[in-house]
Amino acid sequence: MTELIKKAKQAKQLTTILSQKTEKQKNEALFQMAQQLLAETDFIMTENKKDLDNGKENGLSDGLLDRLTLNEPRIYDMAEGLKQVASLPNPIGQEIDTFTRPNGLNIRKVRVPLGVIGMIYEARPNVTVDASSLCLKAGNAVLLRGSSSAIHSNKAIIEVLHRALEKTSIPKESLQLIEDTSRETVTKLFTLNEYVDVLIPRGGAGLIQSVVKNATIPVLETGVGNCHVYIDETAKLDMALSISINSKTQRPSVCNAAETILVHEKWADSHLSTLINALEEKNVLIFGEDDLINSFPSVQKATEEDWANEYLDLKVALKVVPSVDEAISHIAKYGTYHSEAIISETPFNVERFLNTVDAASVYHNASTRFTDGFEFGFGAEIGISTQKLHARGPMGLEALTSTKYLVEGTGQIKE
């Protein structure tokens, strides 16, 4: 706890200094960080091996062990990521708006850092580097709280990044790892309003809900995606198949993968068996209602839970609906405001879907898998916001900033 308070206080004290750093100073730091990561690849891998050994001993799944693994290509990618963030325009100081009032007051709205960001994440040590680079470029200090299962890797990475920062004008305390991964300490972090401006949880639904529920600090809620692909009556067969398959199977473990496919009954009449065959060829297990099971015995019985589930796996719920409005209602009931797609050649239905579906990203004739900061051209991503305040959808550097009004007068007083 003392560690947390000490580091949070240090971070807060740095916010003014960090807000004044120039683009050049921040980019120099990012390049030094990249260079140091490459120079100390062996050290990072040695420390990472301790986490992997512990993980195996504790019976972590192969998937989790894979996420935890740092090897040469992955460390190289992290270094490249740092250089990419250096190449992005500096958001701080940007004038977003400027206007003069009738009384002569000149008002400028300018972009400023958020201040201190608390990142809470799971066993992906690359987040330590990604979050550090984005927070730094946006002029923020960051408190990193990763998972205990990645503690050796995270400590090693932060040591290396600190050695890099020591060669630059950015104080190393602007990136700090909370080494105490106890539940009490992270819960305390959730309510450190005095020192921390924003919390960003990255991980599964359990982690995110725990932050939302316990935090008094504002939270940027990222991620859970129960995404739908709706195949309308007039959808082209090839496109409907390729988008459904891509949305479901291109990377099933991520939040922008589809979890339910809705099919218009008339399209289903001609093409449902083709769609089901195509999904099953990709080893997708399909869940549906009795009607569907009667025609396709390989389909599993869907419960209420299946419509709400984020499988993150080669599983999909499938439902035949009588109209675009039924599809929209289904999405309104079960969706998580993330990414929703319609495949259709009927402009009226497309308009209706785009306008009335409430989600961060709504697609027409494209895969839900494009909801991503890189795919949107932001050059980086700190997460995908599924809330409506501050930032919605893929969050790049701008989401890590706030604004302030600079008001210049010549002695104006209020009448």
Next chain:
Amino acid sequence: MTELIKKAKQAKQLTTILSQKTEKQKNEALFQMAQQLLAETDFIMTENKKDLDNGKENGLSDGLLDRLTLNEPRIYDMAEGLKQVASLPNPIGQEIDTFTRPNGLNIRKVRVPLGVIGMIYEARPNVTVDASSLCLKAGNAVLLRGSSSAIHSNKAIIEVLHRALEKTSIPKESLQLIEDTSRETVTKLFTLNEYVDVLIPRGGAGLIQSVVKNATIPVLETGVGNCHVYIDETAKLDMALSISINSKTQRPSVCNAAETILVHEKWADSHLSTLINALEEKNVLIFGEDDLINSFPSVQKATEEDWANEYLDLKVALKVVPSVDEAISHIAKYGTYHSEAIISETPFNVERFLNTVDAASVYHNASTRFTDGFEFGFGAEIGISTQKLHARGPMGLEALTSTKYLVEGTGQIKE
């Protein structure tokens, strides 16, 4: 509790319909509401009298009774406010950004309503009308939870507004008053994430902190202002006096009034007694340190609390500082990120102050009293945000909106 859940559910069910209402439909509703308020002025005043009688019986202060009072001119002003909101541009559907990716995906970022807004406020029945009008114009449903001391007034106003909406295409359930003002019910409202998108508390520090502490729904934090006026070495005497007096005394009970005046020691050498006389002439009670008291015996002893206090009264803390940097440090320590002013003719100091003071609005040579949606030209104000997420400073219609991405393709899938 059943009332709350029922109304919240109704509100949520209306969000899609409300998001599709045209500017014309919304403005017609606002005009009807204005007309109905004027037509039923007597009814509202009769009901208001019940609250005033109860208030007197319960020993409410004159200030509170004044805030609670509705009379003809005040009801007329509320009606005028509705018409003013009708005259503001419709934010919904605005295209904020549009771009095409190399793969041909066309991405539009458009403004959409937040959804359901929970307003929690104290005994100012005019907030019932203000909040209703702004939420409606921005396409939102609103759940209004006012104070029990204004319950008859609020119920009357909502009845009248509902009678107006019945003549329009806007469902009356888009504006709903939570009549059960018990603590359990409001606490339940704080965690109704399923139905409510945002909470906006308006009132004193106690109310706001209670919402921030107990809510799991995102909060737009408004209000507490421990604002400073810093008089630099080169400040012009007349300007320093008029801005100090205006910031402190023009309306001491509001959040953008100054609570502490910081004075550069060199300016103090020549002008401190003039400043103190001017403040005392306006019946301002001054709190300061021993040095100040030695020279000015009318000054009261300031405790640590005085530097942090939002007096909201004819009281001010006053401190002599050796430099602009000391003023900036003092503000960093005690400020509430609201409104801070420097009076100076030294460009270097002005730049330093504007750039490094962390607040929603930072002023040069102008009164802090201008931090206000009307003064900034937004035409309306739902409150003044002192947090850094989503909206900072005076919040107009835009702060009551979110965005979504509409992505249109021709069959694109992710490689």
